[in-house]
Amino acid sequence: MSSKTFRGGVHPKKYKELAEHIAFEYFPAPDEIILPLSQHLGKEAKPLIKKGDEVILGQLVAQADGFISAPIHSSVNGKVLSIGKEVTPLGFPKDSIVIKASENSVDKRFTFPPLDPETITPDEIRQRVAEAGIVGQGGAAFPTYVKLSPPEDKVIDVVIINGCECEPYLTRDYRLMIERPDDLISGLKLIMKTLGVKRGVIGIEDNKPEAIKILSHKVEYEEGIEVVSLKTKYPQGAEKMLIKAVTGKEVPPGKLPMDVGAVIQNIGTAIAIHDAVVKGEPLTRAALTVSGLGIRQPKNLYVPVGTPIQNIIEFCGGVTEDAVKIIVGGPMMGIAQYNLQAPVMKATSGILVLTKKEVTESEETPCLRCGQCVDACPLNLMPTKLARYTQLKRYEDAEGIGITVCMECGTCAFTCPANIPLVQWIRLGKQKVLQMQKERAEK
Amino acid sequence: MADTQILIEPKQKVYFDLTTSPHLHSQWSTAKVMWFVNLALVPCVASALIFFGIQQILIMLVAVLFAVGTEAAIQAIRKKKVTLFDGSAALTGLLLSLTLPPNFSLSATAIGSIVAIGLGKQIFGGIGYNIFNPALVGRAFLQAAFPVQITTWTKPNYAVDSITSATPLAAFKFDKLLTETYSLAIGNVGGSLGETSAIAVLIGGIFLIAVGIVNWRIPISMIIGMFVFGGALWIINPQQHPSPVFQIFAGSFLFGAMFMATDWVTSPITGKGMWIFGLGISLVLILIRTFGGLPEGVMYSILFMNSFVPIINRYTRPRIFGEQKEVKK
Ligand code: SF4
Ligand code: SF4
Numbered sequence: 001m002s003s004k005t006f007r008g009g010v011h012p013k014k015y016k017e018l019a020e021h022i023a024f025e026y027f028p029a030p031d032e033i034i035l036p037l038s039q040h041l042g043k044e045a046k047p048l049i050k051k052g053d054e055v056i057l058g059q060l061v062a063q064a065d066g067f068i069s070a071p072i073h074s075s076v077n078g079k080v081l082s083i084g085k086e087v088t089p090l091g092f093p094k095d096s097i098v099i100k101a102s103e104n105s106v107d108k109r110f111t112f113p114p115l116d117p118e119t120i121t122p123d124e125i126r127q128r129v130a131e132a133g134i135v136g137q138g139g140a141a142f143p144t145y146v147k148l149s150p151p152e153d154k155v156i157d158v159v160i161i162n163g164c165e166c167e168p169y170l171t172r173d174y175r176l177m178i179e180r181p182d183d184l185i186s187g188l189k190l191i192m193k194t195l196g197v198k199r200g201v202i203g204i205e206d207n208k209p210e211a212i213k214i215l216s217h218k219v220e221y222e223e224g225i226e227v228v229s230l231k232t233k234y235p236q237g238a239e240k241m242l243i244k245a246v247t248g249k250e251v252p253p254g255k256l257p258m259d260v261g262a263v264i265q266n267i268g269t270a271i272a273i274h275d276a277v278v279k280g281e282p283l284t285r286a287a288l289t290v291s292g293l294g295i296r297q298p299k300n301l302y303v304p305v306g307t308p309i310q311n312i313i314e315f316c317g318g319v320t321e322d323a324v325k326i327i328v329g330g331p332m333m334g335i336a337q338y339n340l341q342a343p344v345m346k347a348t349s350g351i352l353v354l355t356k357k358e359v360t361e362s363e364e365t366p367c368l369r370c371g372q373c374v375d376a377c378p379l380n381l382m383p384t385k386l387a388r389y390t391q392l393k394r395y396e397d398a399e400g401i402g403i404t405v406c407m408e409c410g411t412c413a414f415t416c417p418a419n420i421p422l423v424q425w426i427r428l429g430k431q432k433v434l435q436m437q438k439e440r441a442e443k
Numbered sequence: 444m445a446d447t448q449i450l451i452e453p454k455q456k457v458y459f460d461l462t463t464s465p466h467l468h469s470q471w472s473t474a475k476v477m478w479f480v481n482l483a484l485v486p487c488v489a490s491a492l493i494f495f496g497i498q499q500i501l502i503m504l505v506a507v508l509f510a511v512g513t514e515a516a517i518q519a520i521r522k523k524k525v526t527l528f529d530g531s532a533a534l535t536g537l538l539l540s541l542t543l544p545p546n547f548s549l550s551a552t553a554i555g556s557i558v559a560i561g562l563g564k565q566i567f568g569g570i571g572y573n574i575f576n577p578a579l580v581g582r583a584f585l586q587a588a589f590p591v592q593i594t595t596w597t598k599p600n601y602a603v604d605s606i607t608s609a610t611p612l613a614a615f616k617f618d619k620l621l622t623e624t625y626s627l628a629i630g631n632v633g634g635s636l637g638e639t640s641a642i643a644v645l646i647g648g649i650f651l652i653a654v655g656i657v658n659w660r661i662p663i664s665m666i667i668g669m670f671v672f673g674g675a676l677w678i679i680n681p682q683q684h685p686s687p688v689f690q691i692f693a694g695s696f697l698f699g700a701m702f703m704a705t706d707w708v709t710s711p712i713t714g715k716g717m718w719i720f721g722l723g724i725s726l727v728l729i730l731i732r733t734f735g736g737l738p739e740g741v742m743y744s745i746l747f748m749n750s751f752v753p754i755i756n757r758y759t760r761p762r763i764f765g766e767q768k769e770v771k772k
Contacts, residue, residue: 010469012465012467012469013467168467240764240765244764250764250765251764251765252765252766252767253763253764253765253766255765324460325460325462325466327464327466329464331464331465331466331467332464332465332466332467333464333465334464334466335463335464336460336461336462336463336464336466338461352466354466358466358467359460359462359466359467359468360468361462361468362468362472362473362474362475363472365472365473365526365529365570365571366568366569366570366571366572367571368473368476368570368571368707368708369571369707369708369709369710369712370476370707370708370712371658371707371710371711371712371713371714371717372655374712374713374714374761375658375714378764379763379764379765380761380762380763380764381761381763382712382713382760382761384712401760402763402766405763405764410464410465411465413465413468414465414467414468414469415469415471416469417469417471417472417473417475417476418472418473418571419468419472419473421463423463423464423465424463
């Protein structure tokens with residue numbers, strides 16, 4: 001099987017060996033959890049409880065508010081301590097519910113009535129996905145039922161499951177693929193049913209032969225479902241890149257995958273859909289990888305949503321002497337942390353502790369005009385120019401050469417020998433341009 | 444960015460480095476790249492010492508020392524950070540020396556280096572800002588200032604035949620004498636220090652392409668250009684024009700294609716631009732070699748195309764992913 005891919009991209013060192021052979025483990029309930037009301041793109045949820053209320057695992061504690069929003073369920077049995085601003089891994093505080101887990105929590109928990117995947121209707125699936133609070137597990141955390149409810153006029157012909165996991169270190173998708181292949185396929189079939197789609201593709205990078213083998217074997221007799229091997233390259237897991245590799249189609253700037261007939265779902269999302277429908281479980285757990293040379297015992301964990309990062313790091317044996325950086329997410333797009341009280345959120349994919357050795361950065365020098373960033377940008381942008389125009393505050397020019405198309409994947413900054421913080425500049429310029437466009441629209 | 448120090452239980456201090464993504468970086472830095480290019484020139488240096496004598500090391504040393512010294516002096520005077528160890532000034536000096544004839548005077552070599560760094564690089568603001576390849580600026584200056592000395596060639600150590608000290612290109616242009624491709628490949632022919640051995644040049648060049656420093660598009664487009672333009676003339680009149688193979692192997696064509704035209708700062712940043720640049724150099728070169736008074740012209744053709752790079756970059760913006768062809772401006 002030859003592997004498909006897109007043009008551009010880079011090959012960062014993988015570090016997957018740290019955690020790829022370690023099976024998932026359940027993280028014990030922490031003493032206290034912090035549930036930010038907004039764990040997804042869109043509007044924050046509305047709390048349904050107040051200080052002092054007793055709650056049980058799986059109980060709805062905040063309801064969706066509006067179309068693009070997702071409800072939140074308690075991930076422990078316990079008592080509501082407070083509702084107020086708390087730190088989040090995104091770096092700024094957000095309204096959150098803090099719950100004190102009860103000392104000797106009996107195994108009470110709330111579940112929905114299980115549904116039969118054979119007889120369930122698309123609308124029932126959508127409703128269940130919405131009430132289970134499922135959001136995309138790929139980082140942006142878009143409420144999943146919105147993706148499952150495309151406008152009438154869009155024709156969807158393929159559902160693609162994103163099994164690339166192209167960020168270094170992260171191994172949770174890989175572990176899920178080899179530990180829970182049946183649940184994954186069941187989730188995919190539910191998604192296909194909801195969208196009325198006949199073709200399902202599981203796209204996996206070719207550095208995960210074990211996952212490709214297992215899933216290929218499992219889908220042998222599944223009609224319309226295939227496993228596609230993709231080149232190992234960052235950012236193969238970006239939606240546009242994945243669609244290009246699988247279908248050959250390019251999503252135009254400013255358009256969505258559904259505009260070219262594709263819906264992409266993450267591995268974890270598909271499994272969460274299966275869990276919600278077949279087992280009746282609301283989304284209260286994050287599946288994540290704890291890794292990096294700076295953590296004593298790398299692990300793959302199911303963690304109650306809301307668990308502070310600190311507890312998880314302690315559970316994994318603490319950090320080594322030479323640890324210098326703690327990141328939530330992958331090393332290419334994740335966010336460095338300064339407060340370890342920040343909680344795990346629904347879409348948290350990993351916690352990485354990096355040492356000096358891994359993050360060594362050389363000094364910034366002037367641009368050498370080497371063109372490496374241009375060659376590497378998967379969206380064919382000119383990162384050096386985008387950054388330069390931003391530095392010069394020439395935002396119109398930056399807009400003209402497509403700054404708003406940038407997906408902030410970090411490929412350009414990774415490759416730059418002059419070590420210019422290209423993404424930071426582009427991010428800044430992009431914000432300015434988006435603001436400019438908004439003002440223009442208001443006029 | 445400020446580091447915050449927080450205590451992690453059990454009793455462990457961690458410095459939180461808060462720089463933003465991406466948190467990993469490729470292995471390359473400006474300095475490392477420059478030193479790799481220097482390293483890639485080792486076969487050329489070796490061929491120069493073998494064919495023209497061990498004493499040629501002096502020209503190279505003088506060129507490198509004066510280039511580095513000039514860079515440091517100017518940076519000190521302008522109170523800028525002295526970047527001696529990034530290897531770029533040393534590279535300019537080394538490249539310059541390899542384009543000079545054997546036994547070129549050491550004082551003139553020193554002047555060439557000073558001009559290369561001063562006029563070719565620092566006057567534009569230092570690394571990254573120059574328009575013309577600094578080593579070629581230095582050489583162009585020497586060509587103007589010492590026209591006789593710079594075209595006086597020495598017979599190589601192992602020369603076997605009657606073509607004494609003239610370069611193969613001059614021998615063909617003025618006497619219609621062809622040098623065997625075998626000799627050109629090995630390099631025991633007259634010419635500038637580092638350019639006579641095609642094999643040495645190719646070893647270094649292929650190494651740079653393999654590690655990802657040199658973009659293959661530039662050398663390949665130059666070679667294709669030579670086949671097309673040089674080949675056309677040769678087919679029309681093989682008596683008057685040498686074969687494209689000769690054109691490629693003789694003179695500083697390969698050295699220019701691998702080490703001069705591919706200079707990051709002064710070549711285009713877009714893939715399409717690199718093609719235009721490479722083809723352009725070959726076209727100009729063929730015109731100079733065929734219709735100009737000089738037998739050689741690699742230096743001028745690269746400098747000439749250097750001046751078009753900003754325009755080439757502007758008009759070769761790649762099609763943004765997913766953008767329709769018609770929308771392109
Ligand atoms: S961050 Fe933006 S400009 Fe840089 S490589 Fe990614 S898409 Fe291209
Ligand atoms: S990779 Fe860095 S040095 Fe090279 S062109 Fe891009 S911004 Fe400039």
